[in-house]
Amino acid sequence: MLKLEGVSKTYRGSSIPAVQDIDLQVKPGEIFGFLGPNGAGKTTTIKMIVGLLQPDRGRIVINGCSITEEPVQAKAQIGYVPDNPDLYHRLTGLEYLNLIADVFRVPQEVRKERIESLLKSFELTGAINDVVQSFSHGMKQKLALTGALLHNPPLFILDEPMVGLDPRSSYLFKQMMREHCDHGNTVFFSTHVLDVAEKFCDRVGIISRGKLIACGSLDELRKESKDADESLEQIFLELTKEDVK
Numbered sequence: 001m002l003k004l005e006g007v008s009k010t011y012r013g014s015s016i017p018a019v020q021d022i023d024l025q026v027k028p029g030e031i032f033g034f035l036g037p038n039g040a041g042k043t044t045t046i047k048m049i050v051g052l053l054q055p056d057r058g059r060i061v062i063n064g065c066s067i068t069e070e071p072v073q074a075k076a077q078i079g080y081v082p083d084n085p086d087l088y089h090r091l092t093g094l095e096y097l098n099l100i101a102d103v104f105r106v107p108q109e110v111r112k113e114r115i116e117s118l119l120k121s122f123e124l125t126g127a128i129n130d131v132v133q134s135f136s137h138g139m140k141q142k143l144a145l146t147g148a149l150l151h152n153p154p155l156f157i158l159d160e161p162m163v164g165l166d167p168r169s170s171y172l173f174k175q176m177m178r179e180h181c182d183h184g185n186t187v188f189f190s191t192h193v194l195d196v197a198e199k200f201c202d203r204v205g206i207i208s209r210g211k212l213i214a215c216g217s218l219d220e221l222r223k224e225s226k227d228a229d230e231s232l233e234q235i236f237l238e239l240t241k242e243d244v245k
Helices: 042-049 071-075 093-103 108-122 137-149 167-182 194-200 218-225 232-239
Strands: 002-009 019-026 031-035 057-062 078-081 155-159 186-190 203-208 211-216
Touching (some): 019 042, 019 211, 031 042, 031 167, 042 057, 108 137, 137 155, 137 167, 167 194, 211 218, 218 232
Parallel strands (some): 155 186
Antiparallel strands (some): 002 019
């Protein structure tokens, strides 16, 4: 579903790579957590996956399509929610969702059903005809998630998706992500909430100083650490301890 081969990125004016030689494969039906300290390269990696940044070298393939060679086809496979969703604030919530549905060519009869279902799940039905600029941060996050799910994307990419969600919405969202993957789709998301990653993800990758330093299920990471009882938090802190020096 998602493959990164030797992906690297160095920003102009810096001699230190933000992301260096990342090789990673995420499978259909998998919830994959992407973890790392602040500044480790998580958001840079995600922006390259979705085509907002070009890698200096390497290849990114989404459901068989190269994000650099076939950008339109690749992006059609993605539902993306950044860490700070940039919405059209002068549109109503419903106008925004219809705009997204138009972009992804979701048929009218399909979009109506999906919009109603998602709005009910996120408890946005009563506010959907209000302008987006009147929404709270949490409501904007729910609207962005709804828009990204409208076309039922094979790959759902999220940068800190739980920020701003109330406990009920967060719980429902996690259920939705599991159901999405149960149908053969994939979720790739970054988070600082390690308890969520431990309970929710099939596998995780840990990035530190631009390099992928660990990848696997919790059991696989525990085998590497030689402690069968270690939590993901303990493993993470041990692997990234150099970042705090």
